[in-house]
Amino acid sequence: MNTTTQSVLGAAPTIQAATAAPRSSTKTLASWMLAAGVAALVVLADHLIDDWADTHVLAAWLALWAVAVVAIAALRGVSRLLAQNLMTGLDGWSAHVARRRADERLWAMAQNDSRLMTDLQTAMDRAEDSQAPATDLTTYMTRRAARMVKNRLYYI
Numbered sequence: 230m231n232t233t234t235q236s237v238l239g240a241a242p243t244i245q246a247a248t249a250a251p252r253s254s255t256k257t258l259a260s261w262m263l264a265a266g267v268a269a270l271v272v273l274a275d276h277l278i279d280d281w282a283d284t285h286v287l288a289a290w291l292a293l294w295a296v297a298v299v300a301i302a303a304l305r306g307v308s309r310l311l312a313q314n315l316m317t318g319l320d321g322w323s324a325h326v327a328r329r330r331a332d333e334r335l336w337a338m339a340q341n342d343s344r345l346m347t348d349l350q351t352a353m354d355r356a357e358d359s360q361a362p363a364t365d366l367t368t369y370m371t372r373r374a375a376r377m378v379k380n381r382l383y384y385i
Contacts, residue, residue: 259312263304270300 274296275282282289339345354373 255309255312255316258316259309262308262312263301266304266308267297267300270304271297 271293274293278289278292335345335349339349350373353376354369
């Protein structure tokens with residue numbers, strides 16, 4: 230007899246797992262950015278000390294290690310902050326794209342379903358009338374007719 234209680238869709242992610250995903254992706258991005266910055270500074274330092282590195286091998290090796298350690302210390306906070314800002318911006322952009330696509334799908338569905346179109350028109354009327362609610366039926370119908378003409382929602 231199976232005594233486990235698992236839903237048909239599988240285990241739902243916990244709140245800790247949902248909040249850990251963005252943090253881990255930000256940390257990963259920050260690590261990649263830090264590695265790229267340190268590598269770029271080490272390559273630049275190598276090009277600068279290349280002339281005297283042939284005769285002073287130990288000094289060149291120590292200088293490159295010093296550049297790497299200082300670069301890690303200097304770029305650690307900058308890369309973390311830049312990664313957080315980048316992830317926040319990308320999350321906002323992604324949410325905006327998802328909202329726009331959902332609105333487009335809803336509008337396409339409403340074009341074929343008169344009940345859904347009526348619900349959308351009622352919602353738009355409520356949103357537009359929130360500034361100054363219509364007190365009588367004439368004002369309400371005038372606003373609705375003006376909105377229909379403006380948005381070309383009439384059918385002839």
